Amino acid sequence: MANTTSAKKATRKIERRTEVNKARRSRMRTFLRKVEEAIASGDKGAAADALKAAQPEIMRAAQKGIVHKNTASRKVSRLAHRIGALAS
Template identity: 70%
Template sequence: MANTPQSKKRARQSERRQDVNKARRSRIRTFLRKVEEAIASGNQESAAAALRAAQPELARGVTKGVVHKNTAARKMSRLAARVKALTA
């Protein structure tokens, strides 16, 4: 348990950051789920649109420290490949 005033303050701050980061992560997952659903539907145009909407969200997650840079790059790359494969 936090004892000093500074450690109590840091505990409060980390709780707030945790809530913010949880909301950011949830938002990213929502955008990724929309891309997955569009891919599953087989509609290439809607999948491409959903991917274009998801890419900035993933990039924002990287800059905010919620998602690792390589993780975001891997997700974007794999989704883009799957969207591209819908045309074939």
């Protein structure tokens, strides 16, 4: 348990930031799930639209420090590759 006032304040700040980060991570995962579902259905148009909506969310999460920049780029790249493979 925190003893000093600065440590108590730090604990409060961490709790607030944790809630914000959880919400952002959840939002990103929701967009990712929508893309995955569109890919699973086999509808290339819907999957491309879902990726177009998800890409800014994924990159925003990287910018805010929720995921690493390279992780976000890798996720977008792999999803785009899978959508491209739907036609063939």
